[in-house]
Amino acid sequence: MLGESRLNVYILGDSLSPRQRERIQAQVQTALQSVPEWALNLLDRKIEDLGVRNLPLIIEPVRDGSAEARSLSFGDLDGRPAAKLMPRVSADAIVWSQDRRYLVLKAVAYLASPPAAEHEFWARWSEAVESDGLRSTASGVNTHWGEATDRDLLIEMFAAYALSEAHSNWSVMPAVRGFFDGWR
Numbered sequence: 001m002l003g004e005s006r007l008n009v010y011i012l013g014d015s016l017s018p019r020q021r022e023r024i025q026a027q028v029q030t031a032l033q034s035v036p037e038w039a040l041n042l043l044d045r046k047i048e049d050l051g052v053r054n055l056p057l058i059i060e061p062v063r064d065g066s067a068e069a070r071s072l073s074f075g076d077l078d079g080r081p082a083a084k085l086m087p088r089v090s091a092d093a094i095v096w097s098q099d100r101r102y103l104v105l106k107a108v109a110y111l112a113s114p115p116a117a118e119h120e121f122w123a124r125w126s127e128a129v130e131s132d133g134l135r136s137t138a139s140g141v142n143t144h145w146g147e148a149t150d151r152d153l154l155i156e157m158f159a160a161y162a163l164s165e166a167h168s169n170w171s172v173m174p175a176v177r178g179f180f181d182g183w184r
Contacts, residue, residue: 006047006054008054010056010059015063028100028104031101035101041184042112045112046081056083057082060086062087064095072085072107074110083106101163106155109159110151113154113158126150129175132174
């Protein structure tokens with residue numbers, strides 16, 4: 001449980017040893033402690049809007065050799081947005097595909113973001129993406145970003161912003177930075 005129950009963290013996996021489960025729990029707790037207060041406040045607002053006690057963050061490790069390639073998944077659970085992190089586990093290692101803090105922040109972004117029906121929010125975000133040429137810039141880094149939805153871009157940029165809102169790269173994305181400054 002994080003911060004008076006904002007997130008209900010589930011660690012799934014019957015085949016996990018007690019040691020593996022403890023290591024995963026410690027690693028996730030450390031990552032959760034790095035979530036900035038303003039991001040937690042966004043979770044609080046979402047929880048209040050939904051009228052629920054908390055939002056689920058599921059950790060479901062996959063065994064090395066598994067065909068599962070994703071490290072992060074989003075969806076709904078009992079009418080609430082839910083995020084799932086899927087680290088790879090072997091006998092003596094827990095391997096996250098990215099920095100754990102980054103993965104947790106992506107999960108927070110998904111959980112805190114408004115539904116598609118909140119057109120004003122998404123229109124403002126779309127304008128920021130267009131204004132800064134974010135989609136084409138991101139496509140230059142990896143072509144899959146050309147096909148990304150606005151929500152995909154929001155999640156990715158939210159995590160980057162939350163990790164380092166003072167980074168010099170934000171100077172070339174004033175509209176995106178302004179959007180996040182206003183959302184907080």
